[in-house]
Amino acid sequence: MAEDLLTGPATSVGTTVDPRVPTVVVDDVHVTYRVHAGGSRGNAPMALYRMVTRQQPPPATLREVKAVRGVSFTSYQGEAIGIVGRNGSGKSTLLRAIAGLLPPSSGAVYTVGQPSLLGVNAALMNDLTGERNIVLGCLAMGMTPAEVDAAFQDVVDFSGVEEQFIALPMSTYSSGMAARLRFAIASAKTHDVLLVDEALATGDSDFRRKSEARIKELRDAAGTVFLVSHTSDVVRETCQRAIWLEKGLIKMDGPSGEVIDAYEAAYA
Amino acid sequence: MTDVELLGATPPAPSEPVDGGGTSTLAAYAAGHGLTRSGARPSLPAYTRQLWQRRQFILAYARARNAAAYSESALGQLWQVITPLLNAAVYFFVFGLLLKTRAGVDNFIAFLVTGVFIFNYTQRATIGGANSVTSRLGLVRALHFPRATLPLATVVMELQQLLFALLVLLAIVLGTGEPVTTSWLLIVPALALQTLFNAGVAFACARLTTRLRDLQQLLPFLLRTLQYASGVFYSIAKFGKNAPEPVRLFLEGNPVAVYIELVRGALLHGYPVPTYAWPLAVLWAVVVFGLGYVYFWKAEEKYGRG
Numbered sequence: 001m002a003e004d005l006l007t008g009p010a011t012s013v014g015t016t017v018d019p020r021v022p023t024v025v026v027d028d029v030h031v032t033y034r035v036h037a038g039g040s041r042g043n044a045p046m047a048l049y050r051m052v053t054r055q056q057p058p059p060a061t062l063r064e065v066k067a068v069r070g071v072s073f074t075s076y077q078g079e080a081i082g083i084v085g086r087n088g089s090g091k092s093t094l095l096r097a098i099a100g101l102l103p104p105s106s107g108a109v110y111t112v113g114q115p116s117l118l119g120v121n122a123a124l125m126n127d128l129t130g131e132r133n134i135v136l137g138c139l140a141m142g143m144t145p146a147e148v149d150a151a152f153q154d155v156v157d158f159s160g161v162e163e164q165f166i167a168l169p170m171s172t173y174s175s176g177m178a179a180r181l182r183f184a185i186a187s188a189k190t191h192d193v194l195l196v197d198e199a200l201a202t203g204d205s206d207f208r209r210k211s212e213a214r215i216k217e218l219r220d221a222a223g224t225v226f227l228v229s230h231t232s233d234v235v236r237e238t239c240q241r242a243i244w245l246e247k248g249l250i251k252m253d254g255p256s257g258e259v260i261d262a263y264e265a266a267y268a
Numbered sequence: 269m270t271d272v273e274l275l276g277a278t279p280p281a282p283s284e285p286v287d288g289g290g291t292s293t294l295a296a297y298a299a300g301h302g303l304t305r306s307g308a309r310p311s312l313p314a315y316t317r318q319l320w321q322r323r324q325f326i327l328a329y330a331r332a333r334n335a336a337a338y339s340e341s342a343l344g345q346l347w348q349v350i351t352p353l354l355n356a357a358v359y360f361f362v363f364g365l366l367l368k369t370r371a372g373v374d375n376f377i378a379f380l381v382t383g384v385f386i387f388n389y390t391q392r393a394t395i396g397g398a399n400s401v402t403s404r405l406g407l408v409r410a411l412h413f414p415r416a417t418l419p420l421a422t423v424v425m426e427l428q429q430l431l432f433a434l435l436v437l438l439a440i441v442l443g444t445g446e447p448v449t450t451s452w453l454l455i456v457p458a459l460a461l462q463t464l465f466n467a468g469v470a471f472a473c474a475r476l477t478t479r480l481r482d483l484q485q486l487l488p489f490l491l492r493t494l495q496y497a498s499g500v501f502y503s504i505a506k507f508g509k510n511a512p513e514p515v516r517l518f519l520e521g522n523p524v525a526v527y528i529e530l531v532r533g534a535l536l537h538g539y540p541v542p543t544y545a546w547p548l549a550v551l552w553a554v555v556v557f558g559l560g561y562v563y564f565w566k567a568e569e570k571y572g573r574g
Contacts, residue, residue, distance in 0.1 A: 024306075025298040072294065100307025101409050101572040109306040110298030114412060124407055125332075132332045139325035140413040169336070186410070 020076040023193055023224040024098060024115070029107035031068040031093050067093040069248035070107070075241075077223045082235030082256055084228075084263050085245035091228045094245065095195045098226065112223070113192030116141075118183055126171040130161060130181055133170055137185040151188045158214070159184035160207060180207055187214055194218050195226045212238065232260045309568045318414045326417050330425035352388065352433040356381040356440075363501040372506035375536055378441045382535060383500035385437055386528045389430045390466050391491050396422035397470025398477045398487055401571050408572050415571045416564055419470040427463055441535050454534035462527040464553040468560030475564050478571060498525040505540065520544075523552040 049055075068090040075081055083091050096102035098109050099117040124133045134155050138148040156166060159181040161173070170178055196215060215238065219225040229235050235242055235256055242259035244252040252259050310318065338345050359380055363369045370376035400418040401408065408415060434455075442448070477483050497519055499508075508519045519525060520542065526549050533541030 022298065022301050022303065025294055025303055027294040027298070074294070074297075096409060096572065098306060100412070100569070103307055103569050103572065108295065110295070110303035111306045112301075112303055115306060116412070117410065124410065125404075127336050128332050129336075132328075132336075136325065136329055136332060137411065139322070139328055140407070140411050140417070142321060142413070145324050169339075182410070 022074050023077055023079075023112045024075040024226075025110040026071055026073050026094075026098065027108050027110065029068055029071050029094070029097055029104045029109060030066070031090070031097050031102060032105040033065040033067055033093075035063045035065055067248055068097065068104075071245075071248070071250055072107075073243065073250065073253060075224050075226070079241055080219055080225045080227065080239040082227050082229065082239035082242040082260075083245060084232060084235055084242060084260065085251075086267070089245040090248040091245055092197055095197055095226060095228055098193075099195050111193055115193035115195055116186065116189070116191035117195040117197065118186040124170065124182055124185070127169055129169050130166040130173070133181065134185055137182075138188055141186075141189050143189065155181075155184045155188050158187075158210065160210075176204070176207075183211060187218060190221045191218065193224045193226075195228075197228045198230065232264060236260050307569050307572075309565070312562070312565060315414060315416070315565055315568065319416055319420070322413055322417050325413065326421045326424055329417070329421040330428060333421070333425050334428055348429050348432040349436050352381075352385055353436055355388065356384050359384055359501060367501075369502040369507075372503045374538070375444050375446065378444045378446060378536055379503075379532060379539075380501060381437055381440050382532050383498070383528050385430065385433045386462070386531050387495055387498055387500050387524055388433070389426055389462065390469070390524050390527070391495070392429070393423045393426045393466035394469050394473055394491060395487055396426060397466075398473035398484055400470065401474045402477050402481070402484075405572075415568055416471065416561070419474040419564065420467060423463060423467045423470050426466070427459075430459070437535075446535065446537050449537065451534050455531055458527060458530040458534060458549065461530075461549045461553040464557040465523055465527070468553075468556035468558070471560035471564035472556075475567050478567070494522065494524060497522055498528060500528065504529075505542075521548060523549075523556070526552065 071090075071094060083094065085091050093102065095117055097104050098111065099115045100109070100111075101117060124137055128136070131152075134152060135148055138151060138155075139145070143151070156163075159177075161177050161181050165173065165177065170181070173181070194215075212234075215225060215227070225239075227235060227239055239256045242252075242254070242256035242263075243250055244259050244263050252262055309315075334348070335345070338347050341347060343350065356377075360377060364376055364380060370379075373379045397419040400422045401415060404418055408418075473483065473487070499519065504519045504525060508516045511519065521544075526545050529541055529545050530549055532539050533545070
């Protein structure tokens with residue numbers, strides 16, 4: 001079946017001519033966070049004491065966290081790829097690198113058009129009202145004021161945030177409400193490559209159904225969807241292919257059923 | 269079904285097969301299919317075009333921030349007028365009544381208030397610019413847009429504040445007996461040049477702060493030094509003439525002092541503006557804006573890392 005051909009992992013293709021169209025090529029990507037860690041230099045009197053006694057200061061507080069340590073894969077048109085892994089395995093970092101929001105420290109990501117990240121962890125502007133966030137988010141994505149006006153009511157309706165809350169600052173929202181609104185804002189535009197970070201895990205079951213439908217819609221328009229989720233059932237249902245990340249490296253890449261089975265067996 | 273349809277619609281096969289793994293091979297494979305590097309920095313003209321497309325965002329963002337800044341206070345946006353007035357009152361008490369730095373100035377109140385407001389504009393744009401990217405990392409990591417919109421929006425926001433303050437200023441200037449003359453129109457080019465200069469400083473500080481957070485602690489002191497060196501409370505022509513040559517040159521040539529002198533010259537009848545002021549104002553604006561903008565653009569792809 002054509003579907004099987006499409007969903008196989010990249011490595012299954014040998015030297016034969018490949019009819020598939022790549023949408024994202026991830027080429028040996030490393031991402032390192034530089035963290036300004038506080039505290040290790042001690043307080044001011046201690047620092048002064050060291051200066052007076054001419055002791056060596058403790059090592060620099062700038063620490064490096066290697067979140068992704070050499071990941072390569074290729075995705076193709078029409079694929080929905082689930083990314084699974086435990087907390088801190090580098091899933092969200094990898095998505096940000098693909099989206100071009102976080103530059104790889106080495107390696108490169110090549111994409112068709114501009115990938116877009118629908119993240120619920122990425123806060124917009126908490127001190128501003130919901131309606132300002134909708135308008136500003138849409139304008140920032142490059143929509144014209146007329147397009148924003150046209151999309152505004154759709155965004156509000158889809159988010160399911162009640163009218164009286166739309167005029168309040170987002171800091172007054174429950175985390176579920178804020179997540180729904182952010183998802184609704186980011187999905188107001190169609191995208192070439194779509195990256196979804198944990199969106200389905202938030203919100204009530206009604207919103208989960210709505211956002212699953214929206215993701216399907218976006219996938220049909222987009223070509224390729226990446227989905228990070230803690231809930232392996234969601235990956236199994238929504239994606240044909242899955243990538244299992246472990247400590248910043250690919251542990252397994254293949255049909256989602258097989259990968260999820262192995263992942264669940266490892267952490268059951 | 270969609271997958272099958274998509275397969276049917278695929279363009280011709282690649283000339284080179286994938287054999288997975290090799291770095292240069294993957295890059296060549298990507299290039300062969302017209303894929304572009306994600307998050308790559310656009311060229312300067314392309315970047316400027318993108319920035320221009322986002323002008324509505326810059327304006328809306330500045331308005332929203334101004335509205336939000338006062339949303340919790342009872343007097344609301346009235347503070348945009350009250351704050352500069354209170355500032356001017358404090359400085360008048362200290363420098364006009366206690367220290368008597370008014371020597372050589374005819375209309376000291378108008379002289380002082382002009383200095384305070386114009387200096388405030390650069391001060392707030394600098395501090396706001398320094399925080400503009402680091403305080404919005406959530407937005408930077410969530411959506412794609414030219415990052416230069418953030419420092420620019422800060423400057424626009426401060427410009428809006430200044431325009432409110434300007435109404436107060438004009439009332440004070442009239443109230444202290446200055447005539448309305450056509451030279452008031454010179455405020456427009458003077459503020460335009462100062463805005464360019466402020467934007468350049470905001471760009472530079474925004475990038476510097478992402479590299480070196482300590483700048484946020486240091487900036488207030490640098491700005492206070494600049495304030496004392498810009499003739500806000502005293503006449504540089506009067507107090508500067510006895511200073512050593514390098515100090516005098518610094519007092520007369522520093523950009524904020526130049527912008528303050530230009531606005532005073534526009535508003536205060538018979539106020540002597542040095543002949544070098546206009547060329548110097550243009551020079552500072554063009555050079556600082558150009559350098560700041562290019563410096564900010566050079567790190568465009570790195571701001572998400574924080």
